[in-house]
Amino acid sequence: MPDLAPPLIAWYRDNARELPWRAPGFGAWGVLVSEFMLQQTPVARVIPHLEAWLTRWPTPAALAAEPPAAAVHQWANLGYPRRALWLHRAAVEITERHGGEVPRDVDELLALTGIGDYTARAVAVFAYGDRHPVVDTNTRRVLARALDGRAQPGPPARTDLAAMDGLLPRADDEAAVMNAATMELGATVCVARTPRCEICPVSGVCAWRAAGFPDTGDRRRKQARYEGSDRQVRGVILRALRDAAPEPLLELQLAPDWPDPVQRDRALDSLIADGLVEAADGWARLPTGR
DNA sequence: GAAGCGTGGAT
DNA sequence: TATCCAAGCTT
CATH class of the missing domain: 1.10.10 (Arc Repressor Mutant, subunit A)
Structure with missing residues (x-):
C-alpha cells in the first residue's frame, strides 16, 4: 500500500485554499460554527453566512443567550435548518456544561447536539491540533480511488475511521495536515464527477487510475426527488x-x-x-x- | 443500515 | 431541462 501522506502533505502546503477557518487564531467556536454550516453545504455559500454569524455571536454564550428563533432566522437560506437549531442547542450545552469553552475531547464533542463522527474530530483536529482521523465524503472518495481502485466510495461506514487512522503520520501536526490535505484533494482535484488527474499529486500511485478508471458502480444512496417533496x-x-x-x-x-x-x-x-x-x-x- | 432532511450552482 | 452534487446528523 503506497504511503499517501508525503505527497499529499507537500501538495497541500503549496495548493491549499485560503479559507477563513484556516486562518491562524480563528478559534474553536469559529471552527465549530463553520463545520456545522459545511455539513452538506458548499464552501462558497458558507463563507458570507459564517462571517455574519460570528460577528453577531462571537462566543457560544452569546448565541445561547438568544432564543432558538434568532438562530433559525440568521441561518437564512443555508438549508437543512435543523442545523441552526442544533447549533443553538450545542451553544447552550457548551455554556452550561463546559463553561462556555468548546470542548477538546472527542467524546465530549460527540455528546453535543448536532455533532457526529466527522464534526467532533474536525474540531479536535483543526481547532486544537490533536491526532484523530477526520473522514468526510471527500476523504472517502480519495481513499476509495487511490487505495481501493473504485470510482466512488460506498456509503459511510465505521471502518472508515480506522482506515484513515492507519494513514496518518505519527506527529500531531503532520496528522492534522494529512487530514486537511486529503479532504482538500477530494474537494478540488479528486472531485466526484470529473477528476483532474493530470494535476493530482498521487496519480502515480492511484489504484483506480492504474486499473484504467473502471466503472465499479456507485453504491451511494441516491437523493430523493425534491420537486413536490x-x-x-x-x-x-x-x-x-x-x-x-x-x-x-x-x-x-x-x-x-x-x-x-x-x-x-x-x-x-x-x-x-x-x-x-x-x-x-x-x-x-x-x-x-x- | 436506511430514510429523512434544504438550497442553489454546475453540467 | 433534469440530474448530480455539496466538510453529515438524527432517528
Missing part, C-alpha cells in the same frame, strides 16, 4: 416564517397555494415536531422557547 413544502413554510419574523403568521397563510393540503399539514406538523416551528391558536412562529 415534503422537504420542499417545509422549505416554503419556513421561508414564510423567516420573512415574517418576529411577527407570527396564521397557519392558513403558510404555503396557501400548495396543491396538496394534506401534505402541507404533514409538513407543518413535522416542523413543529422538530422544534423549528411553534404553533398555538391557529398561529405559527419561529421557536421562542427553551
Whole structure:
C-alpha cells in the first residue's frame, strides 16, 4: 500500500485554499460554527453566512443567550435548518456544561447536539491540533480511488475511521495536515464527477487510475426527488416564517397555494415536531422557547 | 443500515 | 431541462 501522506502533505502546503477557518487564531467556536454550516453545504455559500454569524455571536454564550428563533432566522437560506437549531442547542450545552469553552475531547464533542463522527474530530483536529482521523465524503472518495481502485466510495461506514487512522503520520501536526490535505484533494482535484488527474499529486500511485478508471458502480444512496417533496413544502413554510419574523403568521397563510393540503399539514406538523416551528391558536412562529 | 432532511450552482 | 452534487446528523 503506497504511503499517501508525503505527497499529499507537500501538495497541500503549496495548493491549499485560503479559507477563513484556516486562518491562524480563528478559534474553536469559529471552527465549530463553520463545520456545522459545511455539513452538506458548499464552501462558497458558507463563507458570507459564517462571517455574519460570528460577528453577531462571537462566543457560544452569546448565541445561547438568544432564543432558538434568532438562530433559525440568521441561518437564512443555508438549508437543512435543523442545523441552526442544533447549533443553538450545542451553544447552550457548551455554556452550561463546559463553561462556555468548546470542548477538546472527542467524546465530549460527540455528546453535543448536532455533532457526529466527522464534526467532533474536525474540531479536535483543526481547532486544537490533536491526532484523530477526520473522514468526510471527500476523504472517502480519495481513499476509495487511490487505495481501493473504485470510482466512488460506498456509503459511510465505521471502518472508515480506522482506515484513515492507519494513514496518518505519527506527529500531531503532520496528522492534522494529512487530514486537511486529503479532504482538500477530494474537494478540488479528486472531485466526484470529473477528476483532474493530470494535476493530482498521487496519480502515480492511484489504484483506480492504474486499473484504467473502471466503472465499479456507485453504491451511494441516491437523493430523493425534491420537486413536490415534503422537504420542499417545509422549505416554503419556513421561508414564510423567516420573512415574517418576529411577527407570527396564521397557519392558513403558510404555503396557501400548495396543491396538496394534506401534505402541507404533514409538513407543518413535522416542523413543529422538530422544534423549528411553534404553533398555538391557529398561529405559527419561529421557536421562542427553551 | 436506511430514510429523512434544504438550497442553489454546475453540467 | 433534469440530474448530480455539496466538510453529515438524527432517528
